[in-house]
Amino acid sequence: MFDFRQLRYFIAVAEELSFTRAAQRLHLSQPPLSQQIQALEHDLGIRLLERDKRNVTLTEPGKLFLEHARQILAMADDARIQVAEAAAGYSGHLRLAYTVSVSFHPALPQILIRMGQNAPNVRIWLSEMYTEPQFAAIRQGQIDVGLVRDVPNHEDDAYALRIDVIDREPLLLALPEGHRLASRKQLELAEVAGEPFVIQPRELAATLYDRLVRLAAKAGFHPVVRQQAQQLNGLLALVAAGIGMALVPASMQAVKLAGVSYVPLADPDAYLLLAVASRAESPSPVVSQFLETVADAKASLGL
Structure with missing residues (x-):
C-alpha cells in the first residue's frame, strides 16, 4: 500500500513535470525519487506518468490520482492539526457548571471571553448548579469543571477534587432603602440582631445560608427568618418590599433594584468564596x- 511519502513525491513530479526539478524541490537525488514513483505505480497497477528522455506528462488516471493525492495529504495535515490542538486543549468540549450567584461576578464573563479567544474550537456547555451537587457531578464525570462558592466538606470530595480559589468576595447586607442603617458606610452584624431576614432555603443554597448563621452566631444572635425565596433576585425583591434584609455577595450590587441599599459588613469573615473545582x-x-x-x-481582574 502506498504511503504519504510516495504521495508527496508523486505530487512534486506531477506539478514540476520533471524528475530533476522535483528531486531538487524535495532535496533528494533523482534515482530514489524514480524508484518511489515506480513502486507507487506498481502498487496501483496503473501507469501514472508518461516519460521519455525529454518530457514527463500525466496520464488520464494520473490526473485523477493527483486530485485524490492532494486531498489525502490535505486531510492528513488537517487531522494532524486537530490532534495537536486537542492535545494542547485548544479544541474539544468542556462542561462547565456555575452557581446562580456567580452569574453576577465579573470573573464569569472574563473567563468565557478569554477561553473563546485562547481556544475558539472548544465548545463550552454551560449549566446552573448549586455548589454541593457540582462536587458530586465532577466526581461522577457529569461535568468537567465548576465555579463553586465553597470548599468540599466531605473527605472523599476533598481528596478527589482540585480547588483553585479565584476570589474571596465580600458579603454585603441588602437593606430596605428606608432602613435606619441604609446610609451607613459599614456596619456590624450585631447592630441588626433581632431584625427580620429573608433567605434562600438551605437545601438550595447551603453555603450562603450557613455563612449567615455563622456570622450571626459570632455576633451573638440567631437570625430571625421572615421569608424565603429560591433565587437571589427574589430576595432583593423582598428586601425592596421591606419584608426583611438579606446577606448577599458584593457582585449583586450589579442588580440596581429600586428600594434596596447595600452596606458592607465590618467582620473580616464576611466573604463568600469563588473557586473553580475540577478533578x-x-x-x-x-x-x-x-x-x-x-x-x-483572575490576574487581569486584580483578584
Missing part, C-alpha cells in the same frame, strides 16, 4: 487549558 488527577487537556485561562482572568 485532582489526570485533567484533560481542555480542562488544563481552562484552568490556565481562569488564572489569566
Whole structure:
C-alpha cells in the first residue's frame, strides 16, 4: 500500500513535470525519487506518468490520482492539526457548571471571553448548579469543571477534587432603602440582631445560608427568618418590599433594584468564596487549558 511519502513525491513530479526539478524541490537525488514513483505505480497497477528522455506528462488516471493525492495529504495535515490542538486543549468540549450567584461576578464573563479567544474550537456547555451537587457531578464525570462558592466538606470530595480559589468576595447586607442603617458606610452584624431576614432555603443554597448563621452566631444572635425565596433576585425583591434584609455577595450590587441599599459588613469573615473545582488527577487537556485561562482572568481582574 502506498504511503504519504510516495504521495508527496508523486505530487512534486506531477506539478514540476520533471524528475530533476522535483528531486531538487524535495532535496533528494533523482534515482530514489524514480524508484518511489515506480513502486507507487506498481502498487496501483496503473501507469501514472508518461516519460521519455525529454518530457514527463500525466496520464488520464494520473490526473485523477493527483486530485485524490492532494486531498489525502490535505486531510492528513488537517487531522494532524486537530490532534495537536486537542492535545494542547485548544479544541474539544468542556462542561462547565456555575452557581446562580456567580452569574453576577465579573470573573464569569472574563473567563468565557478569554477561553473563546485562547481556544475558539472548544465548545463550552454551560449549566446552573448549586455548589454541593457540582462536587458530586465532577466526581461522577457529569461535568468537567465548576465555579463553586465553597470548599468540599466531605473527605472523599476533598481528596478527589482540585480547588483553585479565584476570589474571596465580600458579603454585603441588602437593606430596605428606608432602613435606619441604609446610609451607613459599614456596619456590624450585631447592630441588626433581632431584625427580620429573608433567605434562600438551605437545601438550595447551603453555603450562603450557613455563612449567615455563622456570622450571626459570632455576633451573638440567631437570625430571625421572615421569608424565603429560591433565587437571589427574589430576595432583593423582598428586601425592596421591606419584608426583611438579606446577606448577599458584593457582585449583586450589579442588580440596581429600586428600594434596596447595600452596606458592607465590618467582620473580616464576611466573604463568600469563588473557586473553580475540577478533578485532582489526570485533567484533560481542555480542562488544563481552562484552568490556565481562569488564572489569566483572575490576574487581569486584580483578584
